[in-house]
Amino acid sequence: MIPISIKVVSLDLVKGLYAKFIEWDVEMVDQETGTASYAANTAISEDLGQVEYILTDKTGTLTDNKMIFRRCCIGGIFYGNENGDALKDTQLLDAITSGSTDVIRFLTVMAICNTVIPVRSKAGDIIYKAQSQDEDALVIAAAKLHMVFVGKNANLLELMFNGEMLRYEVLEILEFTSDRKRMSVVVKDSQNGKIILLSKGADESILPSARAGQHTRTIAEAVEHYAQLGLRTLCLAWRELEEDEYLEWSVKFKEANSVLVDREWRIAEVCQLLEHDLYILGVTAIEDRLQDGVPETIETLRKAGINFWMLTGDKQNTAIQIALSCNFISPEPKGQLLLIDGKTEEDVSRSLERVLLTMRTTTSEPKDMAFVIDGWALEIALKHHRKDFVELAILSRTAICCRVTPSQKAQLVEILKSCDYRTLAIGDGGNDVRMIQQADIGVGISGREGLQAARAADYSIGRFRFLKRLILVHGRYSYNRTAFLSQYSFYKSLLICFIQIFFSFISGVSGTSLFNSVSLMAYNVFYTSVPVLVSVIDKDLSETTVMQHPQILFYCQAGRLLNPSTFAGWFGRSLFHAIVVFVITIHAYAYEKSEMEELGMVALSGCIWLQAFVVAQETNSFTVLQHLSIWGNLVGFYVLNFLFSAIPSSGMYTIMFRLCSQPSYWITMFLIVGAGMGPIFALKYYRYTYRPSKINILQQAERMGGPILTLGNIETQPRTIEKDVSPVSIRSPVYEPLLSESPNATRRSFGPGAPFEFFQSQSRLSSSSGYTRNCKDN
Template sequence: MFKEASSTLVDREWRIAEVCQRVEHNLDVLGVTAIEDRLQEGVPETIETLRKAGINFWMLTGDKQNTAIQIALSCNFISPEPKGQLLQIDGKTEDEVCRSLERVLLTMRITTSEPKDVAFVVDGWALEIALKYYRKAFTELAILSRTAICCRVTPSQKAQLVEILKSCDYRTLAIGDGGNDVRMIQQADIGVGISGREGLQAARAADYSIGKFRFLKRLILVHGRYSYNRTAFLSQYSFYKSLLICFIQIFFSFISGVSGTSLFNSVSLMAYNVFYTSIPVLVSILDKDLSEETVMQHPQILFYCQAGRLLNPSTFAGWFGRSLFHAVVVFVVSINAYAYEKSEMEEVAMVALSGCIWLQAFVVALETNSFTLLQHLAIWGNLIAFYIINWIVSAIPSSGMYTIMFRLCRQPSYWITIFLIVVAGMGPILAIKYFRFTYRPSKINTLQQAERMGGPILSLGSIEPQPRSIEKDVSVLSITQTKNRNSVYEPLLSDSPNTRRSFGSGAPFDLFQPQPRLLSSLSYSRNCKDN
């Protein structure tokens, strides 16, 4: 029987499990071998810290249920009674799993608003039935629960569970240390492999490789948060500096009769993005708004990243408005400053370009939180390099800018114009930033101020966004899908009575009463968003 089951091409794992269940019974145990698998150092503390950061945890393991529960208790994955409650989804038939799933869903709905830590545990057999016939119901359960234990699961089931969570628009991170975790790691948005005694298969297939589980805390809270902040600034600033020069060109087209003439020459436009504005923003990837120690002490600030506070349509609109405002300032001041002088168009273009470069330097300096020597060199050294490059170009007789930069730098009106551009462009932005930092500071501003003053922060209050209403996000639950019984399950699953169950306006436990059958998966709708 075992050879036949192991050689089949359809549902091989479940056929082997069926054979094992038929053979492995009424055995006389002659000896028992126990293997001690201790938890790594820092696992409970890491899980507790990441929970404070608003991260939900799922344990997907091939161990037996009792073993998985004991491990979960030892590493603070779940809370013991009475602080916590562990619900179980079990059953060997579709109806047993359905009733168990309904019971857990009802409990989850009731306890969602309570501070009690509620988790559920499911084995591989019940999980296979739930994913096959009641996938949407299980998806809703995944949304409602913050902690889950899935034991006796296969590598393919691990990947399926990750896929379910991704389908709800949640960002998933899978971490594992063995070959059985490779599919799960590759399916997740971010894969983390632990290199250890079980080999390097998981580490080689992952996006990130760490040596210990406790390093995950630093990877997410420190490096993950810094990466988000820097990416948010880099992407929006890149649009800002490009839109600034584009708006000036658009304004110039109106006063030139829409002739198609460019205010800036091709060399200046090329150097603007390649040399003049690229180096300062690239060095900004070293910026840190908070020290690593502060971030580790207050993991709740990760909610700002999860909520997209620094990169969203509102912040992008702010950068868009800033580019438009600065373009108006540069264009109006430059044109009016040289409107009554006998100036060439190249001189006006160089004044406008100089104003853009000065504004870029002050914008980067204003958005930088931690200055280093390299950042000072990049910001102010790049400004000096702008004049050196244009002096060299102005010294070439064949260039279209011959002697222009030398003449401008000797004129007091040029430096007065640059001063007016900087004051008019940065004054309102500095005022808004000062008002927000002084009168409406965020939790991040509070921590920054504490770091500068050298004082501790005992409590930041509630940073977590308000929880979404379950009634609005999840529709009324009903079971209406007809069973699609696979022939593989025919000898394993017994026929069950027809039932109809629903979560509606009736009595809470009416759903367990037998009624005429109209089976289905759970109708489900949810507007999932990143936390």
Template sequence: VLADKPEPNTRPFLLNYKAESPDESALVAAARDVGFPFVNKTKEFLEIEVMGQAERYVPLKVLEFNSTRKRMSVIARTPLGKIILYCKGADSVIYERLADDCDPAIKEKTMKDMEAFANGGLRTLCIAYRYLSEEDYLQWSRVYDAATSSVQDRDEEMDKATALVEHSLHILGATALEDKLQEGVPDAIETLHKAGIKLWILTGDKVQTAIEIAFSCNLLKTDMDVMILSADTVDSARTQIEAGLNKIASVLGPPSWDPRKRGFLPNAKASFAVVIDGDTLRHALSPELKTLFLNLGTQCETVVCCRVSPAQKALTVKLVKEGRNAMTLSIGDGANDVAMIQEANIGCGLFGHEGSQAAMSADYAFGQFRFLTKLLLVHGRWSYRRIADMHSNFFYKNVIWTFAMFWFLPWNSFDATYLYEYTFILLYNLAFTSLPVIALGAFDQDINAKAAMAFPQLYIRGIRGLEYTRSKFWLYMIDGLYQSVVVYFVPYLVWTIGDALSWDGKGIDSLSDFGTTVSVAAIFAANIYVGINTHYWTVITWVIVVGSSLIMVLWIVIYSFFPTYDFNDEVIVLFGNVIFWATVILSVVLALAPRFLVKFFTSTYMPSDSDIVREMWVKGDLKDRLGIKHRRDRKYSGGLETAPMFSKPHVRSASEISSYLEEGYQPAMTTSPGEHGSPPGAEKYVDVSVVNSPYGEYAGEDTRYGVTSDETLRGDETYLSPDPPTPHQLSPGQLALSTSPRPGSYYSASDIPLPSPLPTAVYRHPSDAYPPSPTTPGMNSLRPPPNSYEMRVRSAPQSPPYSPQPRSPYAEDAMSPGRPPESHAHHFSGVTETSYVTAHSAGDGAEQDHQWGEQYQQEEPGDKWRGSTYSYAGPRAL
């Protein structure tokens, strides 16, 4: 841990810390806040303050933490010259190394406290100490130095050396740290559950902490039957695992023999979860029990493994990956997760406070856990479907091409003569048909991204492998075989039934003419077939599908003028002949008709889930329900409400509005959600003006009022306006706030444990932004003069009697489209969290309605305008 030295002029008592682990930083910061700050660290010593008195400790040895030891120790020399060892780690590890004469009452009390912390979802650590004599330390130091310099088995020798000194400890206390969940983690995990993904959590926390965290992030639910496995021996672990399997079988029945369907029980009304600690997991991963444990874990909806080491995390992932031949994904944010991330099929790392080791070793890296849902449900699902469709279409287009040549062999005595012109064979997969299939595999989207996020159940088809099956593959092959028959025999029948004549009366019955007709029909059919299977058409898709066919036509035109023997003037002979075009069109229609009809009847009478969602997207109201505008409605609007910064209730200043709109102040009407049920009590504001002093900042009491834009005014808080200061004379009754340190230590300068008196600056409208309101005379007199530096201190809320006052109804011809509040009454005795003002006009001037605030806009006579609903916190009646 390193301490950043504070700036002596601006913040002389503000200490910040940088550490390898956020846990270390949190512990040192907590010690600072209670009056024991860590001030400085050098090569020779480290300095702390104990209730304002500086103390220096000399570090002698640091025994680093690792996943095997599950503890960390430091040996230091105290200011009194004694040698002391401090050890922190898991409670199970520390309690094993306590001295025999350790106070049992302290042990019991500390254990109860840690259990209470763990039940609250906090990460606990136990801290112990022991004193060492000079002789014991010197003797141990020689052993430890020899272990660190050993060449063979260095880690084992160091562990043995540390065990020689980490014993006979006495409990010093315990700590509890809150590892806050990131935004959106519970919703993301709930979405993954709906998608049919099995979730295993592998953590180093103790059992109680892991269970509470699992409940808080929706990994465990109240309707789950949670089975906790804790065993000391292999036989005990076997007994508990078999009992869990029997319990599940009695409710859900035996698992499916199909590995793709294991764990998918749509008719099951019960769900199970397993919680297992590190010692039991070590037995469960043994060769004789790992199969039983895998069967138990895969039949449960969630598995929570506690107190596991990085090696156990990797072994667990390997067990699932190889035992079920499943696609595994590991996600983590710490160095302990690197082995697990690298072992999985897909590794995801999070950039966090614990470093970037996990992100650097992963296949995908992002900032927050909630982004995993889009990676899987959108991009992962798209990728799987694209690859499945691309493979099927790629094999199909080669079947139709090669089998058309095969049908020619019986009529050619199976010799080596080509049906197609040789350049067509070279360019078929290179330029004529490959790009449409590639575009299908790169850009196709069966449903929109937001629709995929709204219906995570669509992901289950991918887990079960229903998008790329053997039956689907062979159906494509049969379809390609049928189309090869059509594109060959239709031209063959046309050529054999009657004489095919060209524009000059000559026959077009040469092999080059016939082969070109078959090849053109096959290429058109292959490209159109890919277009039928495409769901999402973009400009690139149109250009590629149409352009590939045009390239084929262009090549016929260009190559016809080459000095070749059999292809000379082919474009003139074929393209000017109606029989050629009729044959090609008839062949393509007959080839694609079955596929088109099957696709139509399947989507109409036997639609899949994606077909239903796609129809809702195209023809239904799914876009409106998801808040997506149709393309025809995506027109630029110059209104203020279209700006992203105005997506929430806000206050607009006159300068902001005038700078944005050329025609001046033209607010748009929004919908008012109405009043809250019961208004709170009135609260008093006291304005004080701040002046600078050699000893700090002092503020004088004043009785002026202003309007701030903070929407969460609760409790005793201080609000500071950004106006420049105006000097005032101090009086004996004025309030003094000192932000400069007094001479002395960090403890005395920071006034610990008192809270900091520093005010929080928030935005406030200038006092002259709006003229006085005609409906509330005298309100402007309560505002402070311009260019004043104000600090508003709010006292505790009061509760005067509630007395609503009726207001005049709106004119019928002046009613705005916005919904007015539910109750037509002014409440000047209190304020809700959000205040609303609505202004209306139907002729000369404007009629305004005020509710706990003030908003005014002058209008030219005759102008008709509509007001808007705004949200801000205004002054309250005292």
């Protein structure tokens, strides 16, 4: 049962404020674009403080999505290797000047195999409007190499090459899809009437379609070389078509476009009929630099116990290099990459078993283990070896998944959610939308690939580095405040209920209420709501301290502030305070000639005084506003009741005037506060002084103004799996949420049987913790 005062008045209001705090945070504004953070979902801010897995896209999320053409390989010749810039390579410029056939074709594919639209500015300059940053980089590079895309009029394309105008008519566009991993255009050369197929795409999509007899070994080596440098690669190809072949194919293509069932599959099948016997021209290498602050952000969040998975459509080597550069994984010997590959079920099974065995046997070593898997092997693993893959997912803190499709990204999120992990997915493009929507928390980056991800997400930020502040500051504060607010609201409601129950016993269970209707109505609406709502600005630690010591997020991840044990504590406090208020009030006033209204007002006054001190005790950072809300609210209680007591028809006429004129009333208040708060203050002093938590240590250091030398070891403990535990049963009691609006949200606690060794272990698989994770088999 959730009191209406919690659900409607308090929680919804403060959750809306949490969202506004995120939007008002000037430190989360991208200064380059002026983009501020935005919270589309106001119900899950506290979930940010309990994130355990972050699944991130690479391009545009970790990187800047500013594509720069750096190198290329055409006809087996490498350009740009010496100076790192193919645009300034004299050998390439000489080949263009001499009219090398392969080079001209290569530049032509770069310039027109795309969906770019050239637009002339008022100054006469050509500006390219591109959906993809890769296409934009290729068209700009081609223009700098004298193959300038100058105009597009309906289906007619115009190129300017060394002062000569070239015109091509676009006959068909074979669009890029995540399954085909390539794009093609069929054009007709207006100069000679030839019909040409131009293609570009991933190496595993283009190279198998090479014509018989063409040696593609040099191209494959170039792709691997560029990928080792962390560059994005695309293979370019060309094929001249016979007119009869094109016309016959065109009919099939139009039929495929008109079907209503399995249209995408039919189109891909028809495209395959044309995209074969390609002449591979070469490969491009494009640089996409990391965003500022990405390595530091990932390092900080990993210290907070958050695991990272990179889900990308790029090549394996490119993804690994980016992962190394942004602290996803540690280089040898501190880190170790385990590769899962294979084209058949048997190969993938053998590779998966080998990696699992390595994970199990090396968990005692302080090594950063990560596994790498591509989309093909992932498809086989999820279909035939899902149980083993789930175990691997739990054992590994880091994963790099390459060449994965949008649906596979969503599947990986679903696997982690099935094990009751709190997941956050972050991306910037349309291919990340399914992953973002599948996760418990979706974060979109307002990037250069549009706003599809940002609009589909719960939160939108301008840069990846803002994720650190979103989780550690806003997520943690929101969780702490919600934990206090929800439990305090139960406490104050139970307090008045217990007093009513006790009174019913001495009144013969007559149904008589100790409090009048006005007091009961005003109790939640006026007397106790303001102080607790102002707790929305309370901070147990400064933002600087939180960012310097991200390990304290473990308390939120473990549900230490909101779980059955803490709720039991507040329940006990309400029962204890109800006994104190009732017993002292009865002994002080029941044997005098007191009216029922006077007795009820004394008990109500005791409740209000106690709650003022409870809120003061639980407040960590006092401001003028908080002092006004706590003590001003106490004064307001008396002001309101003096007004009611001055109204003859109110039923409380002169009661407050009489009570406040009696010394016994103030002595009773003093006794209630002393008896009710004394033991609680003593217990808090004992814990703060003799058994301080890591947060208490940080609070003491803040108040004393001294540095914090160390908070203990934060390295993860060895991950082991009990022999008698099922491979997918790796974690224990999961505390279901007391209050949550997110569909699959859970509040986790390590349970009474497993001491929370805060800085000794953050491992989910430590056998000493004695907990298991129950995953759902899908």
